Amino acid sequence: MAGDTEPLSPRAKLAVTAGKAAAAVSRAAGRGSGSVIGGKVALRLDPDLLARLARHLDVVLVSATNGKTTTTRLIAEALRANGGVVSNALGANMPAGITSALAGGSDARYGVIEVDEKYLAGVAGDVAPKAIALLNLSRDQLDRAAETRMLAERWREGLSGSKAVIIANADDPLVVWAASSSPNVVWVAAGQEWKDDAWSCPSCGGVMQRPGDDWFCAECGFRRPTPTWALSGDHVLDPHGSAWPIHLQLPGRANKANATTSAAVAAAFGVPPQTALERMHSVTAVAGRYDVVSYQERDIRLLLAKNPAGWLETFSLIDPPPSPVILAVNARGADGTDTSWLWDVDYSRLAGHPICVIGDRRLDLAVRLEVAGVDFQVCETASEAVRRCPPGRIEAIANYTAFQDLRRVVGN
Numbered sequence: 062m063a064g065d066t067e068p069l070s071p072r073a074k075l076a077v078t079a080g081k082a083a084a085a086v087s088r089a090a091g092r093g094s095g096s097v098i099g100g101k102v103a104l105r106l107d108p109d110l111l112a113r114l115a116r117h118l119d120v121v122l123v124s125a126t127n128g129k130t131t132t133t134r135l136i137a138e139a140l141r142a143n144g145g146v147v148s149n150a151l152g153a154n155m156p157a158g159i160t161s162a163l164a165g166g167s168d169a170r171y172g173v174i175e176v177d178e179k180y181l182a183g184v185a186g187d188v189a190p191k192a193i194a195l196l197n198l199s200r201d202q203l204d205r206a207a208e209t210r211m212l213a214e215r216w217r218e219g220l221s222g223s224k225a226v227i228i229a230n231a232d233d234p235l236v237v238w239a240a241s242s243s244p245n246v247v248w249v250a251a252g253q254e255w256k257d258d259a260w261s262c263p264s265c266g267g268v269m270q271r272p273g274d275d276w277f278c279a280e281c282g283f284r285r286p287t288p289t290w291a292l293s294g295d296h297v298l299d300p301h302g303s304a305w306p307i308h309l310q311l312p313g314r315a316n317k318a319n320a321t322t323s324a325a326v327a328a329a330f331g332v333p334p335q336t337a338l339e340r341m342h343s344v345t346a347v348a349g350r351y352d353v354v355s356y357q358e359r360d361i362r363l364l365l366a367k368n369p370a371g372w373l374e375t376f377s378l379i380d381p382p383p384s385p386v387i388l389a390v391n392a393r394g395a396d397g398t399d400t401s402w403l404w405d406v407d408y409s410r411l412a413g414h415p416i417c418v419i420g421d422r423r424l425d426l427a428v429r430l431e432v433a434g435v436d437f438q439v440c441e442t443a444s445e446a447v448r449r450c451p452p453g454r455i456e457a458i459a460n461y462t463a464f465q466d467l468r469r470v471v472g473n
Contacts, residue, residue: 069113076107077114077164084161089453095383096149100157100190103164111156114163115188118172121326122188122225123195124181124216126209127371129154130229131311131347132196133175133361135180138344139327139337144170148250151348155180156187171330178212182219192226194322194330196251198235199370201373209258213239228325230318231288234276238263240282249325250274250291251318254377255370257405292321295332299324305334308342311351315374328427353454360454362367363468367396367460375458382413385450388430389420389443389467396461400425408433414456417446420463443470 069077080103084095092098103110121140123133130152136470137148147166149158154175163172176184178198185193195216198209216239220227229240231248235258240246252274253259259276260269267280279282289300296304297320307320320341327337336461350365366375379386392398400422406432416437418426423439430437443466447455459467 073110073113076103076110079103079106080161080164082134094151094153096151096153097159098156098157099164100153100160104157104344111160111163111184112189114160114166114186114206115172118163118166118169118188119330120172120174120188120190121192121194121330122174122176122181122185122190123194123196124178125194126178126194126199126201126368127374128315128319129175131316131344131350132194132323133173134347135320135323135341136194137171137173137328138340139323139328139332140171140173142327142332142336142340143330144172148173149175156184157173159184165208179215181216185219185223185225192228192326193220193223195227195229195236195240196319196322197230197233197253197255198239199255199368200405201368209235210263212453213263215306216281217241217242227331228329229435230322231286232274232276234259234269234283234285235263237286246286247290247325248286248288249322249443250288250323252292252314254314257369289457290321290325290370292318297305297321297324297338299328299334302307303334305338308338310342311347313374313378315377342373349464354471356445359447359450361447361457361471363452363464363471364456364458365461365464366458369402372406372458376407376410379414379456379458383415384453385415385417385455387417387419387443387446387450387455387457387459387467388426388437389418389457389463390423390426391421391460391466392425393421393462396463403429404407409434411435415450417449419443419446420459420466425433443467447471467470 080099083102084099087095087098122130147169149162154177177441213235221242223243224450227240227243227246230236230251232253262278264283266279266283291298324334353362364375366372392400417440419440
């Protein structure tokens with residue numbers, strides 16, 4: 062239970078120490094932050110460590126296919142108005158990474174934790190969260206992730222009877238169906254630009270009707286719930302009808318939606334919307350995303366897009382033609398090895414942009430662009446792609462490991 066300050070057992074202390082040592086060795090070897098291997102070592106020594114580390118915290122879990130890292134960061138900034146926060150800010154969102162993050166938060170009041178969609182129910186069972194934010198569900202990592210409705214069913218079963226306040230996106234039918242098993246749900250009208258995973262009713266399989274911003278199933282009556290929080294232009298509407306201006310340095314409608322959900326979460330912990338939204342203004346980048354870096358006398362904005370929904374949102378952010386665009390796609394373990402999702406992305410929206418294509422699967426992407434009728438050049442390296450772009454601003458859009466590769470090259 063949050064507020065329980067009972068000291069860790071000798072076994073738990075040993076597990077934490079061993080985990081930190083393993084993480085330090087990993088960092089020294091240049092293998093990343095070490096949070097995952099550190100957590101794995103710690104959990105091997107004490108399988109109940111995650112639950113023990115969360116006992117004194119008021120925990121918020123954030124899960125979704127898109128937006129969870131940014132939303133986690135925004136919620137963390139908002140809750141710092143009330144006390145210390147520990148968070149897995151770099152996105153290590155499976156049990157091992159979460160355990161590593163919480164091991165560094167002995168003095169914190171809140172734990173704001175991003176959770177991979179597949180692990181949400183299990184982590185919620187371990188940490189007894191006070192609140193859970195559910196943003197969206199869409200296709201991702203097709204070689205190993207469950208079909209979206211199966212993930213929704215897993216959430217629905219895992220959240221059934223949960224004591225947590227569920228803050229859920231009323232515009233995503235899959236999220237609504239999953240959250241509806243919980244007795245305490247706060248509905249947020251956060252929007253849903255990508256709709257191609259929610260045309261059939263998750264409850265009965267019928268065809269979903271989508272008049273305007275509404276949705277319903279004509280066969281079983283499953284329908285969009287009435288939200289109490291909403292994104293309206295550049296403002297958040299709270300349950301009392303008050304409109305609060307959104308203060309963000311992060312770009313795009315999707316981040317305004319993330320801020321709206323974050324404000325609803327913060328309110329559940331007593332942070333007023335005005336305070337929460339003002340604090341979110343301090344966030345300029347999230348794990349390198351949205352950063353603008355100088356390289357070869359050009360300014361490169363780094364944008365992460367790892368699935369069709371993410372690419373659709375990202376296209377709405379980029380400067381208009383003829384701004385040059387670098388597209389980078391890999392298909393390594395962290396990305397998912399199935400690149401068939403490329404055919405679900407409407408790359409015709411890039412018409413008029415000079416495009417350079419890089420990454421392990423640049424030829425897969427080249428075929429997709431050829432079919433879309435978009436002009437492009439295939440480049441062997443990021444440096445070559447940058448050299449082929451004219452001086453000025455470049456938009457660089459990459460999936461997960463390609464994004465990391467690009468950051469290493471341009472020095473961010």
